Amino acid sequence: MTATIIVGGGIAGLALAHRLVRLDPDHDVKVVEASPRPGGVVRTQRAEGFVTEVGPETIVDDGSGLSGLIGDLGLTGNTIEPRPDVKRRFIVRHGHLVEVPTLPGAFLRSPLLPLSAKARLALEPLCRRGRDPEETLASFVTRRFGREVLEQLVDPFASGIFAGLPERMEMASCFPEVWKAEQDYGSVLRGMRRARKGRGRPRIIGFRGGNEDLVNALRRVLGDRLWLGRSVTGLHRAGAQWGVTVGGEVPIELTADRIVLGIPSYRAAELVRPHDAELARELDSIVFVSLASVFLAVPEPRVPDDVRGFGFLVPRREAKNSVLGVLYSSDLFEGRARAGYKLFRAMLGGARNPSALEATDDQLLIEVRETLHDLAGVEAEPMFCRVHRYERTLPQFEPGHQARMGRVRERLAGLPGLCLTGQSYEGSGVSTCIRNARALAEELGGAT
Numbered sequence: 001m002t003a004t005i006i007v008g009g010g011i012a013g014l015a016l017a018h019r020l021v022r023l024d025p026d027h028d029v030k031v032v033e034a035s036p037r038p039g040g041v042v043r044t045q046r047a048e049g050f051v052t053e054v055g056p057e058t059i060v061d062d063g064s065g066l067s068g069l070i071g072d073l074g075l076t077g078n079t080i081e082p083r084p085d086v087k088r089r090f091i092v093r094h095g096h097l098v099e100v101p102t103l104p105g106a107f108l109r110s111p112l113l114p115l116s117a118k119a120r121l122a123l124e125p126l127c128r129r130g131r132d133p134e135e136t137l138a139s140f141v142t143r144r145f146g147r148e149v150l151e152q153l154v155d156p157f158a159s160g161i162f163a164g165l166p167e168r169m170e171m172a173s174c175f176p177e178v179w180k181a182e183q184d185y186g187s188v189l190r191g192m193r194r195a196r197k198g199r200g201r202p203r204i205i206g207f208r209g210g211n212e213d214l215v216n217a218l219r220r221v222l223g224d225r226l227w228l229g230r231s232v233t234g235l236h237r238a239g240a241q242w243g244v245t246v247g248g249e250v251p252i253e254l255t256a257d258r259i260v261l262g263i264p265s266y267r268a269a270e271l272v273r274p275h276d277a278e279l280a281r282e283l284d285s286i287v288f289v290s291l292a293s294v295f296l297a298v299p300e301p302r303v304p305d306d307v308r309g310f311g312f313l314v315p316r317r318e319a320k321n322s323v324l325g326v327l328y329s330s331d332l333f334e335g336r337a338r339a340g341y342k343l344f345r346a347m348l349g350g351a352r353n354p355s356a357l358e359a360t361d362d363q364l365l366i367e368v369r370e371t372l373h374d375l376a377g378v379e380a381e382p383m384f385c386r387v388h389r390y391e392r393t394l395p396q397f398e399p400g401h402q403a404r405m406g407r408v409r410e411r412l413a414g415l416p417g418l419c420l421t422g423q424s425y426e427g428s429g430v431s432t433c434i435r436n437a438r439a440l441a442e443e444l445g446g447a448t
């Protein structure tokens with residue numbers, strides 16, 4: 001019987017364990033998680049009639065693994081989609097919220113970009129392919145679409161999704177499908193149209209009880225395979241197997257055929273350093289940024305009628321403080337706010353504002369209130385507030401990341417039985433972590 005120990009009970013570790021057991025019910029799988037609860041940042045809180053997500057507000061179901069996991073767990077009927085009337089998204093331009101157009105005709109009429117930038121888009125199919133595998137997102141977008149598109153559209157998107165800076169993001173690592181479209185077809189627009197033929201559009205989903213429903217379902221299935229509140233303090237060879245030291249009042253030694261490190265790369269580096277200092281150096285070199293999340297609720301009658309939709313993003317050139325963007329949380333899914341109130345969630349910090357987390361909760365709240373007042377006309381005193389801080393939470397795939405991952409795979413080949421999974425390596429986001437974890441399970445299952 002094959003034995004696997006997964007270090008880290010975040011969403012990747014849980015999904016990997018679930019798939020391994022699904023492939024082989026006799027597989028001896030243990031998940032060791034330092035926290036008293038699994039799921040990493042995927043956590044839902046309820047207080048004073050409000051439902052807030054500590055981690056991701058929404059999940060993108062791209063059909064590549066999440067749907068299969070949801071089906072396996074019997075959660076298909078528990079998923080929900082945003083309300084139909086909240087598709088409107090906004091970006092700040094000249095100090096005002098401008099709706100992001102979704103149709104070509106609306107795009108041509110939109111004030112989001114000047115006429116010269118719109119005309120520049122028509123030249124995209126004529127641009128030459130890039131040859132630098134480490135090209136940054138900023139360079140790629142400027143080369144193919146122009147500087148205005150970068151600063152007005154892509155910069156806020158990069159901050160809102162990755163909390164990153166386009167000039168520090170490797171295009172091929174952060175947007176592999178877009179990069180591949182250019183390489184295969186010579187045009188992003190042409191390539192993306194062809195790549196999407198025959199594929200369903202990704203869905204944005206949540207869960208009726210909050211996104212932690214997914215974690216709780218995995219927890220129930222895994223049962224006593226999940227060890228909570230126990231830290232792995234050491235990694236060692238045990239003959240042909242691997243062993244881990246699980247800390248506690250009485251440390252425990254566990255052995256297995258395989259160890260999968262599903263923890264952030266900088267934590268994994270600490271465990272592998274005694275076995276391969278160069279691998280540890282590579283893992284340690286992956287940069288992470290920190291974020292803060294501020295929830296606040298105000299009486300709905302005090303919110304202007306046109307403040308409705310998905311939310312808004314703030315380009316760097318429009319920023320007056322460390323707020324990256326604001327989600328209209330109670331518009332997204334029903335039941336997120338108590339009757340008569342509107343719930344907002346602001347994200348602050350990231351690579352753009354690395355010192356944001358040095359501010360007090362009150363200082364962060366002031367920034368969010370100023371932003372909502374200036375951009376959305378929300379003046380009411382909040383009756384509910386919550387602040388969450390995430391230290392070193394999002395990896396930044398800087399230029400050279402793919403080359404680094406090539407070197408990491410080469411080093412791992414010299415340590416058979418040791419594997420890595422999680423958002424540090426091939427992409428962040430719940431769906432991406434689940435897809436990669438399930439793919440690893442198939443690979444490991446075929447190796448038994």
